[in-house]
Amino acid sequence: MIGLAQSKKRPQVFVYGYGVDAYAAALQSSLSNLNTVWVVNGDKMIPELTSEIISIPSDAGLDAGIWANLLAKTLRSDKPSDSLSAIARRRINPRIVQNVIDSVLKTTQNLTIIEQGQVRSIKKSGKDWQIELADKSRMKVKAVVDASKDAYLYQLAGGKIDSIATRATIPDSYFESAVSSELFRTGVAVGEQDGRAFTLPLSGLIPGDDRNLFLTQRTPVVQHLLTGDEQDIPLLMHVGQAVGAAAAYVAFFKTTSDKVDVRDVQGELLKYGGRLIPFSDVALEKPYFSAIQRTGATGMLSGRISEDGRMYFDADEAVTVAEIKPVLNQLFSRSQIWFVDHADVDTLTLADVFSYIKFVGQRGNELEGQVQKNWKRRFHFEDEYDEQRIATRKYVAVLLDAYCGPFSVKVGLNGTIQR
Structure with a gap:
């Protein structure tokens, strides 16, 4: 057990699973100042990045938030940038990544990590979730994030894997002309599909019911986008961070996922370097990055999808x-x-x-x-x-x-x- 294991503060958000999405969700929840417990049900916290040397060319120029910070730290920088991310992605050394993760988690407040843990039962208790671990320890939390590969907690809580639903079903057509959709204003996680930039709307990532049991990679829209290899890492990082912010929101305000405030969640993501809109020509390190992200999310100055599938803000073009x-x-x-x-x-x-x-x-x-x-x-x-x-x-x-x-x-x- 790492982190604030000795803390007597009541946990508010519970994250279960291993991998980059679990890491990002747990870290964002704790950054949002919610007492967070992360149960890692595997031998490694983030095996995708700490097992072998890899290269990640996917979603180039769209790094942000927790993912961009990690990439920058592998190059010994505390200031993430698009240029640093591009260099770091070419050769990701597992030993260096592990050292960065250890350093980040060691200094993270409000986070308790239980390694190689397992959940015995999870059930609703009033407005809370009551969770019992294999060692018979128990806790009550306001929100749960299931980042497992098989939606283990969701199924343990009585759900069927083929019935997983989110607040909105995101059709294939959304990815063909996302910039013209009102859902685009609610974007919280960017990526590319077949070379075409997109942002996932918040309603496609939060539960369709009001139980506050969130999933990361098992939501239908994310499942549709995953390829099953290391090229999924950037998107899963962004999804995990967005879900972590949403779970923290409902826990903090003691509300339910159907009442999530889109702008509050987006604002929290921007606070920690997130990217709402996939503008590839406005670098993360630009001083006006956040202002353009906020403006883009209103739909007032929408992006231009070019022939290469990328979205451009065209910062120096005139406005009519x-x-x-x-x-x-x-x-x-x-x-x-x-x-x-x-x-x-x-x-x-x-x-x-x-x-x-x-x-x-x-x-x-x-x-x-x-x-x-x-x-x-x-x-x-x-x-x-x-x-x-x-x-x-x-x-x-x-x-x-x-x-x-x-x-x-x-x-x-x-x-x-x-x-």
């Missing part, structure tokens, strides 16, 4: 009214009035953006001065400040994120905007 007006009108009640009053505007300038922010965000005339002051220091824009400059997608995303907060407007699990 036609592109942003439909979503902004849904997000902000005052937006429609501004667009009516500025019907002659087609391609936006920074002056237009400031006018919009002041009207919709109810900001004063001090706005321009604030932006000019923060232009390079806070926003890290490289060009010189000029109000008559054409407003690029990067400028619009960052400025609206900072002064209007479109990401703070709630969305439902089905991706519809709720204001």
Whole structure:
């Protein structure tokens, strides 16, 4: 037993299984400040990465969160980046990975790890789950994550493996034109299928019932995407982290998975370096990475799928009214009035953006001065400040994120905007 085994704090989230998804779920739950117990039912915690030297070319340029942090640490860096991930993936040394994992877990708070453990029984007790281990120790938790290969806990709790369901069934058509779907706004785990970028919506990863028993790789949409080899590792890491954040949410707020707040879960993932939208041209290390991720998740500035299947944000392209007006009108009640009053505007300038922010965000005339002051220091824009400059997608995303907060407007699990 590792971690806070001596802690008397009552556990809130229980994770069962071994592998990268179990690791990511347990780590995210503990990072979210929930007392977490991880029972590892195998000889190794993460055998996929600690058994032999491997190379992982899949999902290139989409690393983030716990997975990107691990890759960076194998190169002795505490600052993950797309370039470091690309280098680390070429040759993953099992001994180095094991050392990194040991170091991370040693310094992780709120996490108790039981190695080579087994669950004897699991049953619902009121709003909690009551779990008994093989050594007859017992605990009650608010949420359970079953990261086992065979959905062992799910079956032990009375479920049939062919009846596993999530809040929404994600059809094949979603992956063909995901960017046009409202579900895209709820993305929490990115990847590629047949070379085409996607983000998995939260509703495809949380339980269809209200029992708070989450699964990682055994959910239907994830099963559909897995290939059964080491190329699954990036996606499973992202799925595990997303499920860990969702489980932590329901445990913290003492609620059920059908009431999960999409933006809160997404915000928690971004806090720990997650990637919601698979923009491959906005590197993880860019100072405006999170702002563009938040903006992308509103659907206001959606990505472009190129012939190579990758999704591009096109940060330096101009922004037209036609592109942003439909979503902004849904997000902000005052937006429609501004667009009516500025019907002659087609391609936006920074002056237009400031006018919009002041009207919709109810900001004063001090706005321009604030932006000019923060232009390079806070926003890290490289060009010189000029109000008559054409407003690029990067400028619009960052400025609206900072002064209007479109990401703070709630969305439902089905991706519809709720204001």
